[in-house]
Amino acid sequence: MSVFSDAMSVSASGLRVQAGRLNNVSQNIANTDTPGYRRKMTKFEAGDAAGIVQLGRTQLDPSELEKVFDPGHPMADATGHYEGSNVDMIVEIADAREAQRSYEANLKVFEQIRAMSDGLMDLLRR
Template sequence: MGHGGLFGVTQIASSGLAAERMRMEVAANNIANANSTRTADGTPYRRQQVVFSAAMKQAMGGNTSHQGLTGVVIEGVEDDLSEMPRLHSPGHPDADAEGYVTYPNVKLPHEMVDMMTAARAYEANLKSLQIFRSMTEQSLSLLKGS
């Protein structure tokens, strides 16, 4: 079965579960701050995004010609550096001298799509764990029968 042995499947799926949970949390935080024009440092909220990388592990004791996937690693959460929208609203407490307010670069439809794709990926990882468990239980019951 490869690098993680029999239970490598669980390591891969659990890393995917953790990564997608983090992505859902960040999307929820973005949605919650979609209208926050002032944060603790006095600037508008900036959308955040999770950065993933695939974790690769060498197989067969140092033979670099064979590598196997061992899951997903959360590299971190970074600010989205896209442009922040400015709207003319002179009566707003955060308006600048020209009457413009800088709003967060959060787009609710984008966040909802991120949330839905993260939820679907979470479900897929969970389903793979359930199928692995079922297969393991069936294998053990076959071994008991012989």
């Protein structure tokens, strides 16, 4: 049964990191119009056991912030510009889709392992 529990642990770690990634994407989308907001990026790291992944430190995107011209904005400088966010909705939507599909794939693996484990238990009961 150790093989089944190891495989379930790997799949569960994949579910956790993709859920964390979706959380960062949702925060980025929510703050698209927040002045000075820097996009959060998710890094994955190897865990303690083989195949286990975990979320690394969340990093902020160092790319240039968008310059927005709005002389009436309270944060505008003397030229009428203020720093917007560096969130690109196309990138965020692509990241969300990738994370969603990876989450679904890990969930399928988890369900398959559970079904195989149940089948083995049925065989052993006979």
